[in-house]
Amino acid sequence: MTFSPSADRIQSLFNRIAPMYDRFNDRLSAGAHRVWKQMTVKWSGAEPGDTCLDVCCGSGDLALRLAEAVTPNGRVVGVDFSSAQLAVARQRSGCCYPPRTIDWVEGDALNLPFDDCAFDAVTMGYGLRNLMDISQGLQELHRVLKPGKSVAILDMHRPPSAVMRSFQQWYLDTIVVPTAEEFGLTEEYAYIGPSLDRFPVSSEQVHLARVAGFGRATHYPIAGGMMGVLVATKDRS
Numbered sequence: 001m002t003f004s005p006s007a008d009r010i011q012s013l014f015n016r017i018a019p020m021y022d023r024f025n026d027r028l029s030a031g032a033h034r035v036w037k038q039m040t041v042k043w044s045g046a047e048p049g050d051t052c053l054d055v056c057c058g059s060g061d062l063a064l065r066l067a068e069a070v071t072p073n074g075r076v077v078g079v080d081f082s083s084a085q086l087a088v089a090r091q092r093s094g095c096c097y098p099p100r101t102i103d104w105v106e107g108d109a110l111n112l113p114f115d116d117c118a119f120d121a122v123t124m125g126y127g128l129r130n131l132m133d134i135s136q137g138l139q140e141l142h143r144v145l146k147p148g149k150s151v152a153i154l155d156m157h158r159p160p161s162a163v164m165r166s167f168q169q170w171y172l173d174t175i176v177v178p179t180a181e182e183f184g185l186t187e188e189y190a191y192i193g194p195s196l197d198r199f200p201v202s203s204e205q206v207h208l209a210r211v212a213g214f215g216r217a218t219h220y221p222i223a224g225g226m227m228g229v230l231v232a233t234k235d236r237s
Contacts, residue, residue, distance in 0.1 A: 034061070036154055036222055036229075040123055041065045043220070043231045044152040046074075050120035053144060054078045055109050056127025060089030060102070062154075066123060067093075067100035076100070077114070079107045112140045119144050122151040128230075129155050129199045138212035138232075148236040151214075152229055153205075158196050159225030168226050169193075205230045 040062065046052050046069040054063040057078030067076045080086050086104045093102050107113045109124075110133055122141055131137040141151045159165055172193055180189040200208060202219035209217035215235035221228045 032223070036227055037062050037065055037125055039222070040125060040152045040154040040229050041069050043150070043229055044121040044123050045150045046070055046121040046123075049073045051075045051118070052077070052121045052123070053112075053114070053119040055112070055122060055124045055141065056080055056130070057089060057104070058082070058085045058125070058127075060092050060104075062123045062125045063089065063102050064093060064100055066121070067102055074101075075103070077103045077105060077119075079105045079109070079112065081106065081108055110136050110140060112144055114144045116143055117146045120146055120149050122149075124151070124153045124155075126155055128153050128205075129195050134200065135208055135212060138209055138214075141232075142213040142234055145234045147234055150231055150233045152231050154227070154229050155199070156192070156196060157199065157202065157221075157225060157228050159221075160201070161225060164224045164226060167224075168196075171226075202228055202230075 044052070044066070046066055048070055050070045051074065052066045052070055054060075054066055054076065057063045057080045060078055063076050063078035067074070070076060078086075078089055080089075083106055086106055089102075090104050093100050093104075105113065109127060109131055122145055124141070128134060128137060141153075145151060159168060176189060176192065177186070180186050202221065202225075206217045206219050209230060209232040212232075213234070214232035217230065217232040219228055219230050
């Protein structure tokens with residue numbers, strides 16, 4: 001049977017996992033996801049004073065890091081279609097010291113509620129793989145970026161190495177599944193394996209980014225290719 005979730009099902013999934021999403025990610029990656037997210041912010045090119053966007057912001061991890069990068073006078077917007085995730089993000093940002101200036105917006109990554117050429121940098125963490133139309137999602141990212149600026153997209157991947165693919169499957173079966181069971185999220189995290197199988201590999205992502213209009217695109221593998229960051233830059237003209 002082919003696993004092909006609807007947008008409503010994915011939205012419902014992320015609403016359900018919102019309360020324990022951060023703790024779950026910390027456990028699964030031993031905290032390494034924080035380093036990968038910091039790398040993503042760096043590759044986005046966000047600088048002090050910039051106006052930046054984090055798409056599929058979830059509980060706000062990347063958006064909070066963007067806010068640190070653009071201080072003191074920058075602005076960050078986090079957008080997600082999960083109201084429960086946004087509630088967690090608002091609570092987290094309210095507890096920060098010094099406070100972070102972040103606008104949390106409920107919206108669709110395939111139809112972003114922002115003007116053309118509105119942002120100096122864009123990030124996305126673990127969102128591209130879950131979009132119903134990856135090409136349309138990339139086109140929207142291209143649309144809202146200012147000319148000459150970049151988007152950095154962090155996500156899980158099937159690694160090119162057979163050895164690493166075997167290790168990844170072992171990790172999913174022996175670490176992710178038992179941890180999901182412990183958190184009461186067995187059904188919610190059953191989608192990861194099938195989502196990786198249908199997710200475009202790094203070279204295909206670069207091609208899709210170019211087709212979406214980006215002048216330059218590079219994919220940087222992380223963790224033996226099990227993770228990666230697609231960095232795409234919009235032409236100046």
